[in-house]
Amino acid sequence: MKTEPSHPLRFRKPERLRLRSLVEAVFREGDSLYAYPLRLSFLPQDAAELDGRFRNGAPRGIDTLQVMVTVPKRKLRHAVDRVLMRRRIREAYRLHRLALKERLEADPQLRTLSMSIIYIADRTLPYPKVEKALLTLLRKLGAALGPEAPDE
Numbered sequence: 001m002k003t004e005p006s007h008p009l010r011f012r013k014p015e016r017l018r019l020r021s022l023v024e025a026v027f028r029e030g031d032s033l034y035a036y037p038l039r040l041s042f043l044p045q046d047a048a049e050l051d052g053r054f055r056n057g058a059p060r061g062i063d064t065l066q067v068m069v070t071v072p073k074r075k076l077r078h079a080v081d082r083v084l085m086r087r088r089i090r091e092a093y094r095l096h097r098l099a100l101k102e103r104l105e106a107d108p109q110l111r112t113l114s115m116s117i118i119y120i121a122d123r124t125l126p127y128p129k130v131e132k133a134l135l136t137l138l139r140k141l142g143a144a145l146g147p148e149a150p151d152e
Helices: 020-029 047-052 079-096 098-106 127-144
Strands: 031-035 038-045 065-070 112-119
Touching (some): 020 112, 031 127, 038 127, 079 127, 098 127, 112 127
């Protein structure tokens, strides 16, 4: 019989950035961070901002932390290479997102953080390089969001 970990590491649909209005907002209004071979665009939003992006308020199923991974065809021409890099980025994110997610859930002002991770290298790179770059980006993102909320 399998036991569930205390923090499930599954990457479920509510964690995927997929709504057009949120994706457009990330690229139009969000900030960017770089750590070769990745670029991270992000947009933190409170509940009022999130509701204002939709006609009838924010739909259900939007998680505290949403991410989209993009590997441009212009950088990697072969689909198998794009899929490989997308999987490597998603795996590194899936394993290292929990600290950021817990921090966001502890902040009462933030409703959601929408992010887009874009692969900017023009060749495939090994998983350790991708993982190191993603950890650097997550650390920079934590600093960009400001100091952690004090424990009460």
